[in-house]
Amino acid sequence: MKAFGKNVGFGWRVLLTLVALPAILLPATACFQGAERSLVLTTTTSTYDSGLLDHIIPPFEEEHNAHVRVISVGTGQALAIAARGDADVVLVHAPSLELQFVEDGNGVRRTYVMYNDFVVLGPSDDPAQASGLSNGAEAFRRIAESGAKFASRGDESGTHVKEKEMWSEAGVESVESQDWYLSLGQGMGGTLTTANELGAYTLTDRGTFLARKELNLVIVAEGDERLFNPYHVIMVNPDKYIQVQSELAGVFIRFLISPDTQQRIADFRRDEFGLSLFNPVHLEETP
Amino acid sequence: MEEIASGIWQALKLIGSLDPEVRRIALFSLQVSGLALLLAAGVAIPYGIWLAFSRFPGRRVLIGLTYSGMAFPTVVVGLIVFLLLSQQGPFGILGWLFTPWAIIVAQFIIAFPVIASLTMSAILAINPGMRLQLRSLGATRTQATLALLGEARVSMVIALAAAFGRVVTEVGAVIIVGGNIAGNTRVLTTAIVLETRKGEFAAAIALGLILLLISFTINIIATRLQGRALAR
Amino acid sequence: MSDTIYTLDRLVKRYGEREACNIASLEIRRGEALGIIGPSGSGKSTLLRLLNFLEPQTSGTIRFLGETYDARASVSLDVRRRMTLVFQSPLLFNTSVLNNVAYGLKLRGVKDAKTRASDFLQKLGMESLAREHPSTISFGETQRVALARALILEPEVLLLDEPTANLDPYNVALVEDLMQRNLREMGTTIVLVTHNVFQARRLADRTALLLDGKVVEVGPTEQLFSEARDPRTRAFLGGEMVY
Numbered sequence: 001m002k003a004f005g006k007n008v009g010f011g012w013r014v015l016l017t018l019v020a021l022p023a024i025l026l027p028a029t030a031c032f033q034g035a036e037r038s039l040v041l042t043t044t045t046s047t048y049d050s051g052l053l054d055h056i057i058p059p060f061e062e063e064h065n066a067h068v069r070v071i072s073v074g075t076g077q078a079l080a081i082a083a084r085g086d087a088d089v090v091l092v093h094a095p096s097l098e099l100q101f102v103e104d105g106n107g108v109r110r111t112y113v114m115y116n117d118f119v120v121l122g123p124s125d126d127p128a129q130a131s132g133l134s135n136g137a138e139a140f141r142r143i144a145e146s147g148a149k150f151a152s153r154g155d156e157s158g159t160h161v162k163e164k165e166m167w168s169e170a171g172v173e174s175v176e177s178q179d180w181y182l183s184l185g186q187g188m189g190g191t192l193t194t195a196n197e198l199g200a201y202t203l204t205d206r207g208t209f210l211a212r213k214e215l216n217l218v219i220v221a222e223g224d225e226r227l228f229n230p231y232h233v234i235m236v237n238p239d240k241y242i243q244v245q246s247e248l249a250g251v252f253i254r255f256l257i258s259p260d261t262q263q264r265i266a267d268f269r270r271d272e273f274g275l276s277l278f279n280p281v282h283l284e285e286t287p
Numbered sequence: 288m289e290e291i292a293s294g295i296w297q298a299l300k301l302i303g304s305l306d307p308e309v310r311r312i313a314l315f316s317l318q319v320s321g322l323a324l325l326l327a328a329g330v331a332i333p334y335g336i337w338l339a340f341s342r343f344p345g346r347r348v349l350i351g352l353t354y355s356g357m358a359f360p361t362v363v364v365g366l367i368v369f370l371l372l373s374q375q376g377p378f379g380i381l382g383w384l385f386t387p388w389a390i391i392v393a394q395f396i397i398a399f400p401v402i403a404s405l406t407m408s409a410i411l412a413i414n415p416g417m418r419l420q421l422r423s424l425g426a427t428r429t430q431a432t433l434a435l436l437g438e439a440r441v442s443m444v445i446a447l448a449a450a451f452g453r454v455v456t457e458v459g460a461v462i463i464v465g466g467n468i469a470g471n472t473r474v475l476t477t478a479i480v481l482e483t484r485k486g487e488f489a490a491a492i493a494l495g496l497i498l499l500l501i502s503f504t505i506n507i508i509a510t511r512l513q514g515r516a517l518a519r
Numbered sequence: 520m521s522d523t524i525y526t527l528d529r530l531v532k533r534y535g536e537r538e539a540c541n542i543a544s545l546e547i548r549r550g551e552a553l554g555i556i557g558p559s560g561s562g563k564s565t566l567l568r569l570l571n572f573l574e575p576q577t578s579g580t581i582r583f584l585g586e587t588y589d590a591r592a593s594v595s596l597d598v599r600r601r602m603t604l605v606f607q608s609p610l611l612f613n614t615s616v617l618n619n620v621a622y623g624l625k626l627r628g629v630k631d632a633k634t635r636a637s638d639f640l641q642k643l644g645m646e647s648l649a650r651e652h653p654s655t656i657s658f659g660e661t662q663r664v665a666l667a668r669a670l671i672l673e674p675e676v677l678l679l680d681e682p683t684a685n686l687d688p689y690n691v692a693l694v695e696d697l698m699q700r701n702l703r704e705m706g707t708t709i710v711l712v713t714h715n716v717f718q719a720r721r722l723a724d725r726t727a728l729l730l731d732g733k734v735v736e737v738g739p740t741e742q743l744f745s746e747a748r749d750p751r752t753r754a755f756l757g758g759e760m761v762y
Contacts, residue, residue, distance in 0.1 A: 040385055040466075045484065049481070049484055049485045054469075067471075069385060069466070069468040069471055069472075070468060070469065071385060071466035071467065071468060072467070072481075084373045084374055084375045085373075085374035085375060085379075086373050086374050086375075086379075086384055086385070186484075187484045188484075189483070189484030189485050189486055190483070190484050192486070193483075193486065211485075211486075212486045214486060241374060243374060243382070414610055416606060416608070416610055417610050419568070419573050419604075419606070420606055420610045422573055422599075423571050423573060423603050423604040423606075423678075424603055424622060424623040424626065424668065424669070424672070425596070425599060425600040425603065425623055425626050425627060425672070426626050427596060427626075430626055434612065434622075437612070437613075437614075438612060438613050441613070
């Protein structure tokens, strides 16, 4: 190389600095060494993207010298990853899928942590005339009748599962084949952005909606008990997957329902919105 | 338009204030992709050289496969690596899924055919008379081969730059196998996905600008070098 | 010590079915300039590659400096380094002119190769090119650099394949001058392949006509031009189609 060094020297140097040097330093950096113990938590986008987990997990990590590695995906994918033994614990919101997960022997110690509720959003001019309803199924029926656009997560997430339940409550069939029905295959955030741009109706959990102040969408229906949205934590079955950190996962589950954590859940962004995004279920006083 | 402008303004403030999280993610992206590139280059360059110089039955098939590897969808690479590294998969025992190693494996696979193909075609593009010319000046077989590699060196650097640009901007595979874990497997691209999903467009734009800066720098180097190589 | 440097005996080179070269007998004398003329495709370049031992012949022998090499002989590096070939289309390496000229010396382990290359370029009046990259110099300059790259090695045999093809008269004169000066200084044996009969007449002591890979006639250049024995030679020198 020496004989030919002259006219590529510059490129080599820049490339070396940009690529090789940091790469060589990589194994020395923290993320490769990690804490003593780590826990893989798969969860839904609503708990993570809203910032809730970043708010409640640090005390756990400090106290137990453990690192919680959060993978935020749809509930369907969160459970699927866990069912392959690639996670230790899941925090999701789709009761029917959760029960199936436990029944299949994939999870144990399913524990109720908190709830919030789903709301039906729509454009402010409300072409389906669904606003002000407290009957969620009626709102879905009117949307279907009016043929106004509806944006669906379409990703087997907890929200998507709930949405399918609501269509069937409303007696609307084969909704996927309607041309006003948009199955996006995106997370909650992406779905809200898309619905907002298209002036479409959509279903979302209240927490994610409140955290998105820039949206033009408004709540058209809320308060139906069928729109209730409970979150459960489930440990991946250590009898099925020996590598599951069952002890630490157990500690984590107890941590989530401990009074301190429950209070932190209740307090999370409450000052900002005037109400809790997530309501804990193991506190005596209700916010 | 207003949103983009204010987003860019806030993004510049984020970059200007050297937000530690943004800086960390950017550095981590460079590190992971850099290591993946080095490892891939360590195997792909010798492989490309071997493929260029050797003669054996089935060589054309192998060349074709190597070239088509460049068109392999990265998200499929992600899916395959996920399945391989999953506890259910053959390499689950390594415990690499959702760690930086998983990202490195995926980026290695994505970079390999790019580096190998471009190295090979760089050597094949050298005038076939060059080896005779070198031998005629008194080069041994080894000396001639080394000099031929020297002739292809600019194209090899370009190959590395192209592969680096491809892996550092890759998102689909990285999010599947890395899981976009904060402080652990979050790179620029997956952080952009997350911030966009959260509606935090300023942060997304800041990260996007850094990613642009990196890939532009790489491309400028590659173009400069290519300019020289073509000027021959 | 004989004054014959090469003796070719029934030397045949085939590429597949095609016979590129079939020379019953040819002697090249030490220190002479042998011109080889003939139409394109007559096997001139193949002959040069055989003389340079760049590829093995199919059959027959080459006797070089007292050693006889047949088709399977391995030629030592030392022997190969006594000769060099300047190709018809000069291939310069993708580095400075100076590095190009120094390359052969570096291969031979010469320590101050670059200094010597620099001095040599100066001697040839080409010092202004030293730092240039091949992509920035003219075709004539490229041809002269290729020649300098060969001459600096002070080879015992210099094999030239159409060194002035595609050059303008000015550059032809420069290249020929370069060759002749070095020929006189170093007593180099030159084998000059050219399709230009006038160039052969200017530079060669003896000239051979090659047709279809075979030597039709060989003799002192002036004699060949004035009283060729073979009608095909007379026709070729007269500018007629030989085929």
